[in-house]
Amino acid sequence: MKEYVMGNGAIALGALKAGVNIACGYPGTPSSEIIETLSKYPHEGMHLEWSVNEKAALEVASAAAYAGARALVTMKQVGLNVASDPLMSLAYVGVEGGMVVVSADDPGPISSQTEQDSRRFADFARIPVFDPTSPEEAFEMIQDAFAYSEKYKTPVIFRPTTRVCHGYASIEASDAYQPKAFAGFQKDAGRFVIFPRLSYKNHGMIEERNVHIGEDFSEYRFNTVEGAASAKAVLASGVSYRYAKEFLKDHPEVKLIRVATAFPHPEDFLLRALEGVEEVLCLEELSPYLEETVLKLAGKHKLTVKVYGKLTGHVPAMGENSADSVRVILENYLGITAKDAEKDETPALPARPPVLCAGCPHRASFYAVKRAMTGKKTYYCGDIGCYTLGNAMPLDMVDTCLCMGAGVTMAQGFSHMDHEGKVFAFIGDSTFFASGITGVVNAVYNEADVTICILDNSTTAMTGHQPHPGTGRNMMDHMTAKISIPKILEGIGLTKVVTVDPLDLKVSIQAVQECADLPGVKAIIFKSPCIAIEKSTKKCAVTDDCINCKKCIRETGCPALSVADGKVVIDASLCTGCSLCAQVCPVGAIGGAER
């Protein structure tokens, strides 16, 4: 039966069709829905997990692939940085069962720290990479990826981008899941224990093998040429190919070359495709990977083709391509004079930066620290999650944000450089499990003076509310012991560990003041569930006592609060009755939710 699913769903359905035996991942936009989709379709006999982080996911999957199982690992592009330690080594060792590492890239970036290109990682690790252009193709291509992985006994990277991951299409979902039969782990220390001697031997083998894979890819069904044998060609990959195809449907005289396997590059295919081509425009997102490949080929084979793209300024170096940006690029390339866009004076639009939801407990946590530290010299080290939004005005409580877990460790750096300032780290519960714990150990061992604020909302909120080790549920649908954050911290040996309800402002402020004044490493666990998982029926309302001072708006920036007809009002459809505004109000004019 055909089902209308997201690209990530298509990837999951393709993996199911390939009989994948194990799937591991860590949530990250735009990759999160792959594991979630697997859990929603029949998958009896498959091991499914949200791993604690991407490195753990890749290692768990590697062992399964050593045993001959088909293994899927999912993450966003920056997750591949975390998993790169095992990946680089695994590339040398290889696998027995098919292993596909999905690393979803995010041109824009729309929800990421970097515009890195996972095709570069494939080249770096010397392993094949597959680059789908649409959800339909992703469904087919992930099955191919498993087959190639098994054929060449190497892990492969599968790299969709946001528009493929979050595009919807109809996919033929089969009802029956048939897990692949596999032999089980056959001990062979000469193969599975990485030593310098093995790496030396396999390095040579891998380079030789990659030439063969390139030849194989030259016949690959998704490396295609369309249009006439023209002097001008467009070479595209990923979703950019789709935009180019849409524009070029009115220009069949232009050759359109699609490369689905950037590494190892399909050399024969490219040479055939470029025959008679005098100019080629490389249309790709993130890095000029194919452009460089074509330049290398041109050098090697003394081709006279002129190569345009990001390196020549014909395609922007950064950001995502769109139907419109590609139209402009191609019009310029083909010398088409565009119709003058009608000049239209639109009124100035309000800026709409993303904000913490109304009633979000993180707002209360940040506000308590802000109030407690009024007038003091402070450092606020943020981290990755919804709470990065604590940077927005009026909270303005994030001084740094670098990568998963960095808040805890960067806070230590500030504390060693400045003994006067009060240093805070803010980290969510899922991020704490992913990469916060080692940082806390480092802080205690190296005698830092920091207060670690754990914003525990009992879920992985930003990516769509995935469970984690502290939630008591896993992806096998098992109830598990909730791993206790305070017990972990007590085990590490902090000066003080205190748990508070952030929606109780007075108690929270007191806890912050106490911890900040103590020496060493302290932790405050601000525990209150995400408003999206625990629906509140409580509401606050402004009473006639309101003096219209707007302190509630100025201090909290809650999106449920606004001014209408000169009066402060609370949008009842957004309010969760968290009562932070009521606790801020100087005249007690906000009521409705007792606390």
Add this chain to the structure above:
Amino acid sequence: MNKDILICGVGGQGTVLASRIIAASAMTEGNTVHSAETIGMAQRGGPVTSHVRIGEAAYSPLIPQGSADLIVGFEPSEVVRNIGYLSEDGIAVVNTTAIKPVTASLSDSGYDGTEMVEYLKKRGNCIFVDGAKECEMLGSVKFLNILLLGVAAGSGKLGISVDTMRSEIEKRVPEKFREANLQAFDKGCAIAS
């Protein structure tokens, strides 16, 4: 049939469900459909769009500027932000109720959508809906997305029959809210006609 429909609004308004219902209805009538959603950080109160592309002629997930047959706008400034997508003979369904961003509340900028609605009125080809008023009568702002879908269906610009869409909504909403949602949908259709 080829139709490009752009749904725009603010994260949290229920645009994704609206896009799913349009897609499902178009498929029920035998069309190929593709759509693209805004998922991620922008869902926390940022601008969101859904591009729904019906028909075989859509090779890519995003609608090109100047070619949307219909804009279903959940918020006036978001319609203005995306007005460039509308084709010459396209129509925009506009909820006139503004969502004031926190930045506007903080700076006291006074944004209330009036200027946007004025601009759109001058521009023409819009169907205006007082979302706040209509939803108050319907009992909850939760019916806004179905109300606007009703207007979209009633406008005739979707290329999907009102009945197909109505039964798709019937299938998708929980029993408890079915009657109210259908009432919202019918109200929307009536506004368009």
